[in-house]
Amino acid sequence: MEQYFYLRLFSLVLALLFCIALAARHPQHVKKWQMPILFVGVLLLLSLVFVLGYIDTPNIPFYLFDLVVLMIVIAALTIAYDNIKSKKYLEGLQHDQVWQTAMYKQMPASICVEQYGKIVFKNQSFQMLQESLQQANPFAECNWGQNEISLEVKQGLPIDFLVHKFLLNEGNEVDDKTAYLAVSIQTLRDQQSFLHQLSENRHYQQKPVINLVVDAIHQALPKGLIYLGRYDRQNQSFTYLAHQSQDSELQIFDELLLPDELIQNAEGWFNLDDNAKALLPSSHGLTGYSAEDRWAYVIRNNDQQILGIVFILLPYKQTFSQGFIDFLSILVYQIQLELAHSKDQLKLEQNTKRYRSFIQNSNDAILDLKIDPAMDINLDSDKQWDLILENGQVAQINQRFCSLFEVPKNADTTLILNTKSIKHVIRYILQSSNPNSNIETRFINSSGEVLWLQCTTMAEIYDDKLFGIWLMTRDITENRTHIERLEYKTRHDDLTGLPNRNALSELLDEKIELAKQFGLKVGLLFFDLDRFKEVNDALGHNYGDVLLKKIPQRINNYLQPINAKLCRLGGDEFAIVIPTIENTAQVLELAKDIQTALRQAFDLGQLHVEVSASLGVSCYPENGSDVGTLMRCADVAMYKAKHTPGGILSYSANLDEGSPRRLAIMAAINSGLKQDQFFLHYQPKMDLKTGHVTAAEALIRWQHPEMGLISPGEFIPLAEMSDIIIDLTEWVLDQAIYQLKKFQLSQKDVRLSVNVSTRNLLDDNLVPYIHAKLEEYDVRPQQLELEITESALMVDPDRALETLNKLSGLGLSISVDDFGTGYSSLVYLRRLPIDSLKIDLMFVRNMCRNDQDAIIVNSIINLGHNLSLTVVAEGAEDKATVEVLKTMGCDYVQGYQISKPVPEDEFLRLLDE
Structure with a gap:
C-alpha cells in the first residue's frame, strides 16, 4: 500500500508540473488551469503531511489519485499535440521563408508582420524603408483595410503608398498577427529599374516566379489543385500557364472558357456555388478533378482589365478566413505583376524607343551623366567635382548637345x-x-559668338547619394536679345536713344538712396526748348527730330566730367541727373553752360536754326526727399523760368503760391488714390430736342480726411504738372466704365464723358488701357466719350491725331472741350476724328446779356453742324439761356439750370424723371 502511495505521490508532482507548464505555455488561458493546479496542489500537500508523519493513516481516497493520473495523460496528450502543431507551424514558416526569399525580395512592396507590438517578419523593401524614414513601422497608424498615405523620404519628394492592414491567424484573439502590405507609387524610372531587375532575376532555382507563387499557394493548400491561366482578350479565354497538385499525371487543357457572368463582375476571391459550377464547361481538364469546393480570383490590372485567373479546387469543403484570403491576395499580387510584365515590357520598350527618339531629335541639348559608384552629396563641392570627373560616365548625349558645345559624339x-x-x-x-x-x-563658341543658354538640371539622389545628373540646355540667345530690346525700349526714347521718364525715375531714386546712405546731395535739372514749336511748324517734324537728336551731342562734354545723365521726358523736354553735388550753385553753373551751348545755331543739313532753353533746378535734400517731389519742383522752376530774364531758376517755396498746401496736396494725391478718397459726381446733359437727360459728364471729387473736400480746380492743375495726372485719369476711366456697366445692367441707355489732359493724350498707354477696361466690364465703346481741350490738341498735333484715330477706331466718341478759347486751326480741326464740340461756359453764361457772346455761340453751333458734329453748350445757369440755345439749334445743354454735379443715386433719379 505504501509503495502505491509513493507512486501516486510521484504522479501528483508530475501532474502539478504538467499543469504549470501548460499554464506557462498558454498564458492567455491561465484561468482555465487555476482549478486543476489548486486541486493537485492540495492533494500533494496532504500527501506530504502524511509522509512527514503529521497524520497516521492515508485517508485520501485512491480514486482521486486515479483522477490525477488521468489529468497527467490529458496534459501529456495536449503538450504532444501542441508540439506537433508547433512543428507544423515551424515547417510552414520555413516554407514561407523559402518563397519569401525567392519572391518577396523582388516585389516592389514593403511587407511586415507585427505580434504583441513587435515586428516578427519584414522583407528587404520594408527594412530599407525603415532606414530611410528612421521609423520602426511607418504604417503603424493606418486603419484596418486599405489606406492611402504619403511619407516624406529623406532627401526626396513625398512618396504615396497604398497600404493594406489585416490580421493573420484570424480566430485566435491573442495570437493574431497584424500584417502590413505597402506598395509605393514609383516613377517611370523606378518601374523601369524594377522590371529590368525582375527580368534578370525571374528564375530562381530554374523555376519562373509564377511557378514559385503557385508552389507557395499549393504549400498552403497541399491537397488542392492550383490552376493559373492568362486571359486571351482576342479569344476571350484563359490560356494555361501553370498548375500544381498532388496528382502529377493530371492533364490540364490549354484553354478554359468561362461565361461572362462569372468573370466580368468578379471582385477578389469568390466561391463557385452549385449554380456557378453548372456554368463551367465540361470540355476542360479541370472537370476531371473531383472537387468539393472551387475558389477563383480574377486578376485585373489598374485599369480593371482582365489579365488572368487563379483557380483553387479542393477535395473538401473549405471556408477561408479573411486573414488567409489576404495572405493569398499577397501571392496573387505577384502574379498580377508577372502577367502585366510582358504588356508593360512592350510598353516600356515602346516608351524607351520614343524616349531615345525624343532625346536624339530634341531641339534641346541633352546630357545624361551617370555616376558609378554613387557619390555622397554631403562631401565638399571640390571633392564631389573630383569624384564626378573620376566616376562620371555619359549614358545619353544627343546630336544637338554635340553641335551646341562643339564636342565629338x-x-x-x-x-x-x-x-x-x-x-x-x-x-x-x-x-x-x-x-x-x-x-x-x-x-562663347569657337567663332567668338556669345550665346545665352538656359540649363535645367535634375539630380538623381537617393539616400544622400548622387547617382546621376540630367542636363538639358536650350539656346535662348534670340529670346534674351528680344527681351533686352524690349527692356531697352521701355526705358529709352525711340528717337534719341536717351533714357526716358521711367529710366529717369529709377536713376533718380537710386541716386537719392545712395545720397541718404553717404550724406551726399543730388541735383536735378529740367529744360525744354523755347522755340522748338516754331521749328516744327515752319520746317516740319523731320527737321524737329533732327534737332532733338543733336541735343545730346551738343551738351555731352559738360555732363561726362561730373557723371551726369541726360534723359528725354518727351517732346522737347529733357532732364539731367547730377549724382553728386556740393551745392545748388554747382547745378546753376551747369545750367548756364547748357543754355550757352544750346543757343548756338544747329546745322540741320540745308538749314541753320537757333533755339533757346528754359531751365529749372531742384536739389536733394533741400527741395525734396523723393523722386516725385524733386521732379515736380524742377518742373515748376522750369515753367517759371520761361517768364524770368535769363531763363534759369532754382526752385524755392515762393515760386508756388500757397506752396505748403500745394506741396501737401501734391504729396497726398497718390495716397488718396490708394486709400479710396476720390469719388465721382455726374453732371447731367439734357437733349434739347426731347427734354430728357440722356448723358452726363463724370467729374472727380476728393474728400481728404484732414483737409476736407478739396476743389478739383486746386488739385487737378497740380496733378497735371506730373505723371500723377495719368493715374488720376485712369482711375476716373475705370470708375466711369464700371458705372456704364451698371447702367447697362439696369437697362439705362446713358453716355458718360471723361476729361483727358495733355499728358494723357501723349501717353502711349491710354489706348490699351481704355480697350482693356471696356473688355473687362463688357461695355460698348459708343457709351464712352472723351473730352479733350483745344490746348491739349495743339501741343503735339500729329501725335494727338494718331492717338485720337486709335481711340476713334475703338468706337469711342471724341469731343473738343472749351471750344472757342484756343487757337486751333479749322483746317486741322477737320482732320480730327471728333464727334462733338463743347462751347465754353464763358460764352454761354453771358449770352443773354452780351450780343457778342450770343453771336459767337450761334456761330459755333452752325460751324459744328456744318462739320456734321454734335454741339453741347455748358454753363446754362437759367431757363432763358436754355430757351435761346434751343432756338439756335444746340443739341445738348448742361449747367446748373439742368442740374449741378450730383452723386449716382440722384443722377439715377434725374434719369427716371
Missing part, C-alpha cells in the same frame, strides 16, 4: 565636363542647396 567624359559652361553649371548645383535648378549662363 564619342568625346571623353572628362572633355565634356570641362567644357566651360557645363563645368560652371555642374559646379553651381554641387554648391547649391537645390540640385534641381534653372540656370542661365553665357557660352
Whole structure:
C-alpha cells in the first residue's frame, strides 16, 4: 500500500508540473488551469503531511489519485499535440521563408508582420524603408483595410503608398498577427529599374516566379489543385500557364472558357456555388478533378482589365478566413505583376524607343551623366567635382548637345565636363542647396559668338547619394536679345536713344538712396526748348527730330566730367541727373553752360536754326526727399523760368503760391488714390430736342480726411504738372466704365464723358488701357466719350491725331472741350476724328446779356453742324439761356439750370424723371 502511495505521490508532482507548464505555455488561458493546479496542489500537500508523519493513516481516497493520473495523460496528450502543431507551424514558416526569399525580395512592396507590438517578419523593401524614414513601422497608424498615405523620404519628394492592414491567424484573439502590405507609387524610372531587375532575376532555382507563387499557394493548400491561366482578350479565354497538385499525371487543357457572368463582375476571391459550377464547361481538364469546393480570383490590372485567373479546387469543403484570403491576395499580387510584365515590357520598350527618339531629335541639348559608384552629396563641392570627373560616365548625349558645345559624339567624359559652361553649371548645383535648378549662363563658341543658354538640371539622389545628373540646355540667345530690346525700349526714347521718364525715375531714386546712405546731395535739372514749336511748324517734324537728336551731342562734354545723365521726358523736354553735388550753385553753373551751348545755331543739313532753353533746378535734400517731389519742383522752376530774364531758376517755396498746401496736396494725391478718397459726381446733359437727360459728364471729387473736400480746380492743375495726372485719369476711366456697366445692367441707355489732359493724350498707354477696361466690364465703346481741350490738341498735333484715330477706331466718341478759347486751326480741326464740340461756359453764361457772346455761340453751333458734329453748350445757369440755345439749334445743354454735379443715386433719379 505504501509503495502505491509513493507512486501516486510521484504522479501528483508530475501532474502539478504538467499543469504549470501548460499554464506557462498558454498564458492567455491561465484561468482555465487555476482549478486543476489548486486541486493537485492540495492533494500533494496532504500527501506530504502524511509522509512527514503529521497524520497516521492515508485517508485520501485512491480514486482521486486515479483522477490525477488521468489529468497527467490529458496534459501529456495536449503538450504532444501542441508540439506537433508547433512543428507544423515551424515547417510552414520555413516554407514561407523559402518563397519569401525567392519572391518577396523582388516585389516592389514593403511587407511586415507585427505580434504583441513587435515586428516578427519584414522583407528587404520594408527594412530599407525603415532606414530611410528612421521609423520602426511607418504604417503603424493606418486603419484596418486599405489606406492611402504619403511619407516624406529623406532627401526626396513625398512618396504615396497604398497600404493594406489585416490580421493573420484570424480566430485566435491573442495570437493574431497584424500584417502590413505597402506598395509605393514609383516613377517611370523606378518601374523601369524594377522590371529590368525582375527580368534578370525571374528564375530562381530554374523555376519562373509564377511557378514559385503557385508552389507557395499549393504549400498552403497541399491537397488542392492550383490552376493559373492568362486571359486571351482576342479569344476571350484563359490560356494555361501553370498548375500544381498532388496528382502529377493530371492533364490540364490549354484553354478554359468561362461565361461572362462569372468573370466580368468578379471582385477578389469568390466561391463557385452549385449554380456557378453548372456554368463551367465540361470540355476542360479541370472537370476531371473531383472537387468539393472551387475558389477563383480574377486578376485585373489598374485599369480593371482582365489579365488572368487563379483557380483553387479542393477535395473538401473549405471556408477561408479573411486573414488567409489576404495572405493569398499577397501571392496573387505577384502574379498580377508577372502577367502585366510582358504588356508593360512592350510598353516600356515602346516608351524607351520614343524616349531615345525624343532625346536624339530634341531641339534641346541633352546630357545624361551617370555616376558609378554613387557619390555622397554631403562631401565638399571640390571633392564631389573630383569624384564626378573620376566616376562620371555619359549614358545619353544627343546630336544637338554635340553641335551646341562643339564636342565629338564619342568625346571623353572628362572633355565634356570641362567644357566651360557645363563645368560652371555642374559646379553651381554641387554648391547649391537645390540640385534641381534653372540656370542661365553665357557660352562663347569657337567663332567668338556669345550665346545665352538656359540649363535645367535634375539630380538623381537617393539616400544622400548622387547617382546621376540630367542636363538639358536650350539656346535662348534670340529670346534674351528680344527681351533686352524690349527692356531697352521701355526705358529709352525711340528717337534719341536717351533714357526716358521711367529710366529717369529709377536713376533718380537710386541716386537719392545712395545720397541718404553717404550724406551726399543730388541735383536735378529740367529744360525744354523755347522755340522748338516754331521749328516744327515752319520746317516740319523731320527737321524737329533732327534737332532733338543733336541735343545730346551738343551738351555731352559738360555732363561726362561730373557723371551726369541726360534723359528725354518727351517732346522737347529733357532732364539731367547730377549724382553728386556740393551745392545748388554747382547745378546753376551747369545750367548756364547748357543754355550757352544750346543757343548756338544747329546745322540741320540745308538749314541753320537757333533755339533757346528754359531751365529749372531742384536739389536733394533741400527741395525734396523723393523722386516725385524733386521732379515736380524742377518742373515748376522750369515753367517759371520761361517768364524770368535769363531763363534759369532754382526752385524755392515762393515760386508756388500757397506752396505748403500745394506741396501737401501734391504729396497726398497718390495716397488718396490708394486709400479710396476720390469719388465721382455726374453732371447731367439734357437733349434739347426731347427734354430728357440722356448723358452726363463724370467729374472727380476728393474728400481728404484732414483737409476736407478739396476743389478739383486746386488739385487737378497740380496733378497735371506730373505723371500723377495719368493715374488720376485712369482711375476716373475705370470708375466711369464700371458705372456704364451698371447702367447697362439696369437697362439705362446713358453716355458718360471723361476729361483727358495733355499728358494723357501723349501717353502711349491710354489706348490699351481704355480697350482693356471696356473688355473687362463688357461695355460698348459708343457709351464712352472723351473730352479733350483745344490746348491739349495743339501741343503735339500729329501725335494727338494718331492717338485720337486709335481711340476713334475703338468706337469711342471724341469731343473738343472749351471750344472757342484756343487757337486751333479749322483746317486741322477737320482732320480730327471728333464727334462733338463743347462751347465754353464763358460764352454761354453771358449770352443773354452780351450780343457778342450770343453771336459767337450761334456761330459755333452752325460751324459744328456744318462739320456734321454734335454741339453741347455748358454753363446754362437759367431757363432763358436754355430757351435761346434751343432756338439756335444746340443739341445738348448742361449747367446748373439742368442740374449741378450730383452723386449716382440722384443722377439715377434725374434719369427716371
